[in-house]
Amino acid sequence: MVKKIVFTGGGSAGHVTPNLALIDKLKDDWEIAYIGSKEGIERTLVQDRGIKYYAISSGKLRRYFDMKNFKDPFKVLAGVMQSFFTLRKIKPDVIFSKGGFVSVPVVIGGWLNRIPVYIHESDITPGLANRIAVNFAAKLFVTFEEAAANFPKEKVIHTGAPIRDSLLKGDKLKGLQFLGFRNDKPVLLVMGGSLGAKKINEMIREALPKLLTTYQVVHLCGKGNIDTDLDNTAGYRQFEYVNKELPDVLAASSLIVSRAGSNAIFEFLALKKPMILIPLPLRSSRGDQILNAKSFRERGFCEVLDDDTLTADELLSGVQQVYRDRYDYIDRMAAAPNTTNGIDNILNWITKH
The missing domain is CATH 3.40.50.2000 (Glycogen Phosphorylase B;)
Known part of the structure; x- marks a missing residue:
């Protein structure tokens, strides 16, 4: 039976290109799908590869005051529900998240479906999305060894950066x-x-x-x-x-x-x-x-x-x-x-x- 994987991550190319690097390695042997935002750069980059794309509602996670902070949590909740049912339909063996605000609903939806979730943090200090997502992940991969200090020791694996071949x-x-x-x-x-x-x-x-x-x-x-x-x-x-x-x-x-x-x-x-x-x-x-x-x-x-x-x-x-x-x-x-x-x-x- 062909194994299935769902990728998520978006908002900027930096949250997408590492996923594309992994997709290139898995595309011949795995069934691949991508869950992202409706209008983010990830949609164009992924669909250009012919990957099945599912768009969900996503609110931005901000560290500063903005009136949108009052309505975006409802967008995140809507995204969690959309992700939950989309993942139940796809039935992937594993989820890989590269971060960005769109990834949080997908990670939580995966956790609710008891699907193993792996996430990757590129920077020394984690973004807010990964600070939340790590609570629902099986493992977290890091590019910088220094980043390990910011996460639960038992979840962190130092892998380095996913460089596109x-x-x-x-x-x-x-x-x-x-x-x-x-x-x-x-x-x-x-x-x-x-x-x-x-x-x-x-x-x-x-x-x-x-x-x-x-x-x-x-x-x-x-x-x-x-x-x-x-x-x-x-x-x-x-x-x-x-x-x-x-x-x-x-x-x-x-x-x-x-x-x-x-x-x-x-x-x-x-x-x-x-x-x-x-x-x-x-x-x-x-x-x-x-x-x-x-x-x-x-x-x-x-x-x-x-x-x-x-x-x-x-x-x-x-x-x-x-x-x-x-x-x-x-x-x-x-x-x-x-x-x-x-x-x-x-x-x-x-x-x-």
Whole structure:
């Protein structure tokens, strides 16, 4: 009998791409379904893979006051009921959750159906969704060893990051061809996450004339953030988001400017790409990216800039310094413990059922 698994997680690409990495490994032997939100990015990413998708009601879990906090608990309860009956219909052997607010109703629905639930936490400090979900989970997998201190010891397994195999198979020449770039000039990749990063976008564009004297720049600026005035700028390409071409774009890149989401920076580490990290500031987050970036900087994998005080000149200087010393960063990343076996570690647990 073919085994069944349900995946959940969403709100941003960081809560979806690790699931896609696992899906790629299981799709030939398991029957797969996905439960996510009605309008989240996960719906598009998952349905593009031909995976059966179930949409549920989901309220956002906030750490701050908002009038929506009064009605969103009812959305979560509705999502729990929808998940409960959807899971009873699917009858999966196991549920895997990557977090995000949509995952909480699914995890609770799984627990009510007595289905084993595994969840994964990418950051050093857990998000609110996983703080709730861990109470209903059989095991919790973590990327950073430091994260174990935030959860019940008996539930935590250090697996590392689930790195997509496809990212490790990018083709530099195909990436350059896709971008329309030359092979004799370094490529700077700028990533603000699937939702974009306003400050990074602004500073990159302000520094662009000087950057283009040395680099070709590919800018993943997030949905709705394309600047059409720059469309015909030589040596500069901008996209809201890149999906299937991303492995080739990464292969073509010499260094990266990025936020400090755990999934992304571990992918850069696996690819040994020198990086400048600009974590989300405290006013916009719980501080998880600040801790992620601090951990990487202490290990010599990156340089870190402060979003609150960032200027175009500081960004330009950081890029120049990291590119100048790129081989030192590459050597330290090459000496790091295996960073590409997270998927296998997770699958070893999941496939026990």
